[in-house]
Amino acid sequence: MSSFEIIDESNKKKATQIAVQIVNSKRADILMKGNVATGIFLGGVLNKEWGLTGGKKSLLSHYSIFEIPNYHKLLSLTDVAMNIAPDLKEKIGIINNSVNFMNKISIENPKVAMIGAVETVNSKMQATVDAALIAKMNQRNQIKVMLQEMLIF
Helix, strand or coil: CCCCCCCCCCCHHHHHHHHHHHHHCCCCCCCCCCCCCHHHHHHHHCCCCCCCCCCCCCCCCCEEEECCCCCCCCEEEECCCCCCCCCHHHHHHHHHHHHHHHHHCCCCCCEEEECCCCCCCCCCCHHHHHHHHHHHHHHCCCCCCCCCEEEEC
């Protein structure tokens, strides 16, 4: 624990500001929400003066990671809360965000699964069309972050 700096701040807005500024200054790589209201957390991340987006519109995505006692590896889930109806470009950005995060925690080739309501492409369901396009783009090396495997559910 000696390699960690602990900052004791009981005010959640101030704690959020300090944490965001530490990530902004590159003294930390990952910002974790913890026990802070989502509004306070996003207010800090999106702050035009010292937030992580630098005042410009950047794609942010929610990311959760789970260590399940009876499962043999980490399981993660991305963007169940922030991007309500992402388009194809935003979906690729969300994948890039999640793969970049996994790389930061030393998982070099994460497997990605796009989960939808059905298993096959259905032209009336844009999510299935986008999933098929993203899988093909990955096969053709068109996505910034290359995935070991793209699974579609």
